[in-house]
Amino acid sequence: MINFMKKKSKLLFRTVFIFMILIVCYSRYMEPERLVVKEITVEPDMDIENCRVVFFTDTHFGELYDEKHIERIVEMINEREADIVIFGGDLLDNYARDREILDLEYLQTELGRIEAKTGKYAVFGNHDYGGGAVRIYADFMNGCGFHVLDDETVFLEEFNMEIIGFDDYLLGQTEEDFYHIQSDYFHLIATHEPVISRLIEGSGESFILSGHTHGGQVSVPYFTKKLLPSGSDRFIKGLYDTQDISADTFARMYVSSGIGMTKYPFRFLNVPEIIEVNLIRKE
Known part of the structure; x- marks a missing residue:
């Protein structure tokens, strides 16, 4: 026995x-x-025209996720035939550490191949400031055809809506007044850290796209919340409604688990993702 x-x-x-x-x-x-495309349909209660938005974020190209992955990312984005493409920040993991091993010219060329019928936009993430990346990020993304929204609003007449891009919450310098949205248009908001959703005030209706959390990168009950970086608040990944956000405006948000990796070379139950948002006008 x-x-x-x-x-x-x-x-x-x-x-x-x-x-x-x-x-x-x-x-x-x-x-x-692995890399998947997740499709979301949003029907605002406002007078907009149908619009297809592709959002990708947190590539963290560097020693843990090399730039050779960009070709597949670009191909999958272009297959969606987007009206608008938005990058949510954290392009490179650590510029100072990895610039000698990265082929930045190749990366810029590939990002430049991304197609969007109306425009390509990007915002700053905390890693786009850290490691000296702040010296190159805006010019680099502009060279790829992306308009970097650094606390900026652009009115898209063909869709009757505004696209708003906030500076990075952790390392940027956004004035508090900019979080108060004055217009009554539908707002498509790009921001790196989801905590910004709680700071937004104003009228109209908003749909927020953010990243930063990586969904915890390694999804393990209890521990995942402990691993979330500052600026995540209690948001992990997925779709959140107005009640979840508790903001002083009508807003919904999607928090992407991103694409690359940082700190440790693992992803578990957080498959890299590209987000397709179909903004549909209600009949």
Whole structure:
């Protein structure tokens, strides 16, 4: 009986050990290489024209996620035939550390191939400030054909809506008044950190696109919330409504789990994603 219990314990230990090895291998080599497109339909209670928006964020190109991935990202974005493409920040993981190993010319060329019928826009993330990236980010993205919205509003007449881009919450310098939206148009808002959703005030209706959280990057009950970076608030990933946000305006938000990796080379139950938002006019 004792020998039987020892054998059973050894078998259980080996099974658990093998299972853990498989999870580590999957998290390191398989899930980070997956890339999916998630489609969302939003029907504002406002007079807009139909618009297809593609949003991608948190590529963190560098030692953990090399720039060769950009070709597939671009191809998948272009397949969506977007009216508007928005990048949500954190292009490079650490510019100072990785600039010698990154082919930035290749990366810029590939990002320049992204197609959008109306325009391409980007906002700053905290990693676009850190590591000295602030010296190059705006010019780099402009060179790829992206208009960097640094606390800026652009009215899109063909869709009868505004696109608003906020500066990075952690390292930027947004004046508090800019979070108070004056117009009554529908607002498509791009911001890196989801916590900004709680600061927005004003009239009209807003749909917010953000990233930063990576969905925790490694999704494990209880621990995921502990791993969220500053600026995430209690938002992890996915769709949030006005009640979830508790903002002083009518707003909904999608928090993307992003594409690349930072701090550690793993993704678990947070498949890299590109978001397609179909803004549909209500009949």
